[in-house]
Amino acid sequence: MYISEFKSPGMEKRICLECGEALHGRADQKFCSDACRTAYHNRTHADRETIIRKINSILRRNRNILMRLNPTGKVKVSREKLIREGFNFSYHTNTYRTKNGNTYYYCYDQGYLPLADGIYFLVRRQEYVDQD
Numbered sequence: 001m002y003i004s005e006f007k008s009p010g011m012e013k014r015i016c017l018e019c020g021e022a023l024h025g026r027a028d029q030k031f032c033s034d035a036c037r038t039a040y041h042n043r044t045h046a047d048r049e050t051i052i053r054k055i056n057s058i059l060r061r062n063r064n065i066l067m068r069l070n071p072t073g074k075v076k077v078s079r080e081k082l083i084r085e086g087f088n089f090s091y092h093t094n095t096y097r098t099k100n101g102n103t104y105y106y107c108y109d110q111g112y113l114p115l116a117d118g119i120y121f122l123v124r125r126q127e128y129v130d131q132d
């Protein structure tokens with residue numbers, strides 16, 4: 001006789017998220033032991049911290065590049081130059097949209113406005129910290 005193997009969602013074999021041991025306790029059990037729970041949380045916390053550190057260092061490098069290329073507070077540079085310096089266009093801390101519809105991208109207090117033909121207008125915002 002053929003017996004279909006039916007599994008309801010709650011019937012799956014549950015395993016410890018850290019070590020993979022089979023779990024036999026409550027339905028909401030996720031770890032086989034306190035040691036595994038602690039190890040798991042420490043690791044995922046460390047991963048998150050690593051991501052934050054990486055992004056922070058990209059933002060800091062971006063800001064340093066903008067600052068170095070813009071000693072006067074207002075200057076035009078090419079996209080190539082920014083890229084050559086190691087600028088990462090994927091990360092900025094905030095944007096500022098003017099009434100004219102231009103969007104400035106900021107890495108902290110150092111900003112840029114994309115112009116036509118791969119040219120960027122670099123600006124500095126002294127009053128940045130006072131704005132909300």
Ligand SMILES: [Zn+2]
Pocket residue numbers: 016017018019020021031032033036
């Ligand atoms: Zn475990």
